[in-house]
Amino acid sequence: MNRNYKSNGFILAAVALLAILILYTSGKDKQLYGNDNQSVIEVIQSIDSYRGAAVELLETRDIGADRYVAFLADGKPANIHFKQNDKGNYPMIDTEGPARHDFADFLIFPDKESGNLPQFLFVANERSEVAKLELTVNDETIVQTFPVRQKTATWLELPNTEEHAYRFAYNYYDEAGSLLHTPN
Template identity: 35%
Template sequence: MNLNKNTLIYSAVAIVLVFIGALFFSDRTDRVYGNDEDSIMSVIQSIDGYKGQAVTILEIIDIDDERIVPFLLNNEPAYIQFSKNLDGNYMWNHIEKRQGSSFSSFFLHIHTHDVKIMVVTNDQNEIAKMQVNVNGQLVEQSFEVGKATVSWLEIPVSKEGYTFRNYKYFDQQGNVIYEE
């Protein structure tokens, strides 16, 4: 009787271990990563609020072990950020979208760099230039009008943090469209 009881316990433990192993390996093989454009599209389409939406990837940008993918979601600016895991696969860790806008800036925190500002526009963008005071320094960036683009705003390096003031947006003729 004792032998049957031990056999039953060992069998139960073996079944549980096989089940756990199967779950572990099936999870690894079914997971979608951001390793290429097709898998990035699959990741975006798998996220609540993004499923079934029209997605146009504008660029795939790698900065060290981070991958930044600006895209248009239903022709509105968005981006997704991935980090490379120990297996070399890109796991998504942040996604953001802006609704009702043809021009959007996104503040990116990349582990090995200071803050970066990425501007994503769609083909309805009318802003040709932007000015902003960053920690008392005037920063200016030009943009292509009427075209979906990705631009990076070069801001001064700061160990004290950032203060942004006096945003100005200009049209192609140099007229101020609006100020913040």
């Protein structure tokens, strides 16, 4: 009889320990990473301003340890930035958007240690009328064209500058060459 009590006590203790372990691991916050397309979408939809949003990834670009993802949230342009950690995972750093317009520009500053120059990321949805950009950066003019009425992500590397500072002036144009006062 005494042997049964010991056996039952052992089983009861094992079940209790297992239950505690399950409760401990299930209640723990699980870190989300931007390691692949599905996990990027999960990270985006975990952010309060994107909960319930339809997310469409347009392009992922790795620059050194930085990962930038251009996407549409409920059809509006946005981007999210991840940085690779020492375990090879990509925790989120920040996000910008969703934009109020159908075309948006985002200034990207990669990690200085990567040696990469700053870039503009232009994100457009299928309603964008922007066909051309004339961008003046520190007195140097760059012309960039865009496909009209298409979901796109376009990258433009900025010229190197000795001042390590940038001054911008830009104009957007539609297909007919007319100046757009806002990038719609």
